[in-house]
Amino acid sequence: MIGEFLPEALEFYRCIEERLGVVLWHPMPIMRLAGNDDEWAKMRAKAARADVEVWVDRELAKQEIDGWLGGFEIRGGGRFDVGSFVDRSREFFQARGIYRKDEIRFDRDEMARVWCDGAAGLVSGRHGESRCAKGEILTVRATEWDEARIRVGAGGWLVPLGEGCFKLGSTYEWERLDMEPSEAGLERLRRIATKLGGANFEIIAHEAGVRPILRRSEPLIGPMSEGGWMFNGLGSKGSLYAPGMARRLATWMLDGKGPEEHFDIGAFRKRL
Numbered sequence: 001m002i003g004e005f006l007p008e009a010l011e012f013y014r015c016i017e018e019r020l021g022v023v024l025w026h027p028m029p030i031m032r033l034a035g036n037d038d039e040w041a042k043m044r045a046k047a048a049r050a051d052v053e054v055w056v057d058r059e060l061a062k063q064e065i066d067g068w069l070g071g072f073e074i075r076g077g078g079r080f081d082v083g084s085f086v087d088r089s090r091e092f093f094q095a096r097g098i099y100r101k102d103e104i105r106f107d108r109d110e111m112a113r114v115w116c117d118g119a120a121g122l123v124s125g126r127h128g129e130s131r132c133a134k135g136e137i138l139t140v141r142a143t144e145w146d147e148a149r150i151r152v153g154a155g156g157w158l159v160p161l162g163e164g165c166f167k168l169g170s171t172y173e174w175e176r177l178d179m180e181p182s183e184a185g186l187e188r189l190r191r192i193a194t195k196l197g198g199a200n201f202e203i204i205a206h207e208a209g210v211r212p213i214l215r216r217s218e219p220l221i222g223p224m225s226e227g228g229w230m231f232n233g234l235g236s237k238g239s240l241y242a243p244g245m246a247r248r249l250a251t252w253m254l255d256g257k258g259p260e261e262h263f264d265i266g267a268f269r270k271r272l
């Protein structure tokens, strides 16, 4: 759903950048790399599909893909600086006296309460069954690595942050949904780093989080039977989906006009 959600997300973030006076979106081409014949065949077939072709810039030349079997340069990619977005937004609201750190208690208008409680809400079981996945990432310093492009391959990704630093990830774990970085995760991330960047890097941070998943990485919204509204299931793609889904939820709450059935939590639950 990138074609549907990306333009709206970028326009939303552009407005926020203007409002907060900060750069949040750093556009960058993506190198999508294949490590074996099977993967390369699948990737070529997918790249030829009409809905995917529009995002493919070109096939990468042999000299650009040292150690890989093939690859494409993909357009539309970039890094969204979520940390700055959250920090600067908090400051913005604090300065106007409309930010509270603790859970907000509703004395009235319970129906307007929105449960945007992400992975914590899903893991608690408040919204029924879920399929959340823990993931771990590294921040590394590697002054010799290419900083011009995002690399995706070997089951991972590598994103330049500037000044010789990179983020890379990520692991998937469905059983132990804690927020603790693990030894097994570190081992897997080291392999991804070596494959996508190279052997020379220094680890700056190792973090873990839980992706809020209800149905693949697709969001679901809607009224809850016990009152209030749900906004969840952003999965691995919160930055892409959040603006478009928030607009859909606001339209539903304020004008009574629901979204496409696909995003309706009630319709989703009925199909289970």
Ligand SMILES: Cc1cc2nc3c(=O)[nH]c(=O)nc-3n(C[C@H](O)[C@H](O)[C@H](O)COP(=O)(O)OP(=O)(O)OC[C@H]3O[C@@H](n4cnc5c(N)ncnc54)[C@H](O)[C@@H]3O)c2cc1C
Residues within 6 Å of the ligand: 102, 103, 104, 116, 117, 118, 119, 120, 121, 134, 135, 136, 137, 169, 170, 171, 208, 209, 210, 211, 212, 231, 232, 233, 234, 235, 236, 237, 238, 239, 240
């Ligand atoms: C390893 C990893 C890699 C990822 N990579 C990407 C990526 O590349 N691109 C991307 O777009 N997304 C990525 N994601 C997914 C992204 O983090 C999620 O989509 C996003 O965080 C979901 O946002 P959310 O606000 O719905 O939920 P959350 O981020 O889980 O936030 C919910 C918040 O609600 C708070 N909360 C919960 N219950 C209560 C309560 N009762 N009262 C008050 N507060 C409460 C929680 O403390 C939390 O701060 C990744 C996630 C992981 C773990």
